[in-house]
Amino acid sequence: MRKLTLATIFASTLFATSSWAEDVTLKMATIAPSLGQAITMSTFANIVTENVDGISIEVAAGGAATVHMLEVANGNLDMSMGSPTIHFLLTNKKAMYKDVEDNEALAANVSQLMAFPWGAYHFAVRADSDIEYLDDIEGATVFLGPQGGGAYNAAKGWIAATTGLVAGEDYDAIKANWKTGFQAFLDGKIDMYVNGCIDPCQQFIQFTETEKVRFIGPEDHTGEAVDKFLGKFRHRAEVPAGLYENQINDGPVMSNDTGVSIAVRTDMDEDLVYQMTKAFWENVGNITSDAPWAKVLTPEYGAKAEGTIKLHPGAERYYKEVGAL
Template sequence: MRPKFSKFAIIAAAATVFVAGTVSVQAKDSRYSLGSLAEGTTPFLVNTAWANAVNKYVPGHKVQVSAVGAATRHALLVSKGKMDFTMYGPGLYFLMYQQIGPYRKHKEGPQTVKKISTLFSYPMGFYHPVVYESSGIKNFRDIKGKKVFLGPPAGVATRNARLIVEAMTGYLPGRDYQQVKLGWGPAQTAFQDKKFDVWITNTMAPSPAVSQLVLTNKIRLLPLDSKNFSHKSWKRYVGSPGTVRTKIDPKVYGKNLMNKEPILATGSFVGLAVRSDMDADLVYKMMKAFWDHIDEAHAMSKSMSKTLTLKLAVAGMSDPVHPGALRYYKEKGINIETPYKLTLAQREAFRNRAKKRKRK
């Protein structure tokens, strides 16, 4: 029997309606949609905290979290005005602007990124390649012939996980292992039910989802091997902006985590973004509601106090930053690090390098 995620059941229920801590929605309330990754992930917690703050402290405005689909799709919906908020970041900006990866068929990258404005950034977390100890899998090379979840189809996390696995092993999905194609939530449930072998999820440590799993199961995290950082796939992965490396202390998951040494891992910065055409005064009020009551967000999870800080909020943003957010940071006396931005000249140079690689 898989463990019950009682805490997340509460949060997920709150995300499908107007999240907790609000009064009943009146007909006059303006409603906004926020695309999110699934429960148990860092973005889900951050997005739920944002919705909680707006719903509680900005009268007449209600945010609804939708934990369905991939961030790549959410970003396009925001650019088209069909969604209001989305997880976003330098990595997504890079892929969209360059029209590569999940956006290779999208023809208006440089124009699209102008329609999505950053509010703040935060470390999304680190890739946790989780296996059951009973599987016998000790390192990445042991996954040959196994069923592996990399992330949702067409997601940036999936692209990154595929490159990481390829760098560590040389393995390709469909040839050396079977790629499990599910969304974040269904994949988490399926792994609890032991329907596949390797679950790669991107979250802060300690991860609430992994912490719940390790309560009743002996598990292992597959560590990166720095000897493989010269591999071309690793270079492609770190070539996207916002990537970071860390070591996860095994103590954060307790005695049922079988790793005895710190686990070398990698992750990325992401953030919350909004439609560029949203009213600046309204965005300012939302920013103020969120950051002036950040202690309420920190109370949601042990990792949130390390995830959400004003220092990190301006450390990994992409261009443009919404005027309402800029007003809030200026009011607080916070200097913003230069947001990540590409030019058409850089785009052309990138494409020329790609063409040369293909000819070789």
């Protein structure tokens, strides 16, 4: 059994073949290591490394999924976080990919191994805050996520769609990375902290060890603006009561969620991807006592390929075998 390592990504690409008599090292990139999505991906890497002979996955944590997925498309990485939204943007040469040449060919070289929930966005304030709804954050100082990132835009968009409040005009959205944004909340320097994650989330476990937290939602989560914001790839999701010992909510709070994925090179060997997919789903149940968030991961969800991204043939073979497709 090999031990998972966190390493800097090398510039060269790996071309896996249908036989790996020699050890094969795959390169995975993910977002900030403290975030639940990075933990999910690192857990995948660890399970595969421990359970598939001849395969080792190196994980480099940090940076943006939009950049990582393009590196997968170019063959400089083997795996990264993907999402229906960013694959759609690459396919259609939009937003951060508007100047990318050969965008359609690049998008075609990114496939999905498994989908998993990003996790409901948690809009958190201290228990003694006078902010009871998102509609009350006018004039407040908040952390939505690193500016320019997908999480920031999703949190900002949900607030705007449900309350009409605009970041930078009606409230102050601080510029910070994930680590400093959370530290600002711990230190009481901001009024609201936002994190999308599968419960139980590490950050809220830590916060509620010493303080009480209230998760808040909008007064009204319906309407044309909300439907437009949700679009095809987002959906309403509740943050339940009773998740954390010092959570004071007495009922569920409405928020939103979306699916993300482990993206792989389309030209990666089919049997290699099949073996990794199989190893993960056959062994993930062994860790749920130590990682209770993993209980929400299912092959049925993993097989969901939304928008323009397609399942890798190796992953598709596994999902058909187990009846998830």
